[in-house]
Amino acid sequence: MKSRLALRFAALGYLALLLGIPVVLVFIHAFQDGIASAWDAVTTPEAQHAFYLTMVMVVVAVPLNTVFGVLCALAVVRQRFRGRALLNAMVDLPFAVSPVVVGLALLLVYGRRDGWAGEWLAERGIQVIFSTPGMILATMFVSLPFVVREVIPVLREIGTEQEQAAATLGAGAFQTFFRVTLPAIRWGVAYGVVLTTARALGEFGAVSVVSGKLSGRTETATLFVENRFQRFDETGAYAASVVLALLALATLLAMNLIKPKEARG
């Protein structure tokens, strides 16, 4: 009895110290001057543009990484080819490399003056660095592994028999994928999407390097928080943080709502 209580206390205490107290303090600070000033802080044109830009990151990066993630997981689990192990390891690269390094790497590739492909792109009028495309690339890079990592174990677990059964019943590769495989892995995909979304919402380091931080132009919500904080606008910084936290929370809730009862954990 005692040891069970101790276990619970340790788990909850750890969470409270590491997550609970800091988050609660963020909420308190956001509203220290009242709800009205918090509202005003997150509805300025700069703030609105920052949230809009963050949503653009999510709306582009999440679907692309979801499609890539499912295809990549299928290749790793269902096929045998040279370089399969390498592909599997490469997917984890964004976990291993610091986002700041990712940002710098993108500068090396797309930088206008001395980037590997920068000049070529600039001649064609495409600006990647200090502009939305570069920020989207950075967001995609850091949020790439989640769907792959969630889907691979589910694909392994369901095995190939259902797919083979579909084939003997006359289903072609596409029909088998959309009618059998995808429904079977849908909760893995959904969880991957939630994690990808959360990561895309919160990305700071890589985007910070490639954005140029032009307020109202290349400033995402996280960059806006930093900007406000450095200008001693505590309310602005914390209120924007609260909005970010609520967006992430909404994503989690959305997944739990669409999930059937037996799959809820």
Added chain:
Amino acid sequence: MSIVVEAVSKRFGEFVALEAVSLEVRDGSLTALLGPSGGGKSTLLRVIAGLEQPDAGRVMIAGEDATSKPPQRRNVGFVFQHYAAFKHMTVRKNVAFGLTIRKRPKDETDARVDELLKLVHLDGFADRYPSQLSGGQRQRMALARALAVQPRVLLLDEPFGALDATVRKELRAWLRRLHDEVHVTTVFVTHDQEEAMEVAEQIVVLNHGLVEQVGSPRDLYERPANEFVMRFIGPVTPLGERWLRPHDVDILLEPAMGATEAMIDRVTHLGFEVRVELSLGDGDATWVQTTRGRAEELELQEGQIVWLRPAGDPALAPEAA
């Protein structure tokens, strides 16, 4: 012929799963592929279905060369050991799958599914999910799903292997009756000789990727082609240099030509059957199966000296002598 397999070979790396296997399956027959695990029987079934590509040889289904056809164009029904139920679909959607893929009209599909669910005794379960069915029910659903598209051949891979003994016995008898009703050419894989003997009209014994013998259950039991088949297909007992069926040994109370002296170690009464365990002169143990009447007639008891002789026309493996 419904299925003709010609000199099919298949390797997995170093492992030889099938070595130039040839086989013919008559229209409307019920055939068992029988053998120990790793003998190649499942691989052969999967080659017929197109789920495995043979390294050499040909597969003909209903007179057409199917060797290079993908499984979806072979029109075979396949039933897996672990059901391979589509877990996110109801029983009705599972059974209708092949018809949905073929874009049959909805009312035709519904009627066909209802008919099949009745056939497999699952009417009333149409709106359940596979997770709400027992193992036996799931396998019957899988069978209905395979039959829905009216396949030219029905292939079952250890269909009862994952079920408990009672359900397995029931389903065996039921499959036999179903085949009498539906008459689709059926091939099933099993490692259980009793199952093969009970259900099949023709048995193909596979071992180490080779066909050891093809024949009716009775043929195989009474005229095994070799010692492997003899030992795999039923009980055997050693007598001198040879193996015999334990009921093909006569127990004599007096010495006789060709009879071997033995001492009774134990007499076990199993109802109608009586099992007699004996030691031969050289110390080897053997056992003989006899009837209750015969055992009483001879007044068999422990410690008694008797003489053993092969009965009139015993089942014998030609290589064993």
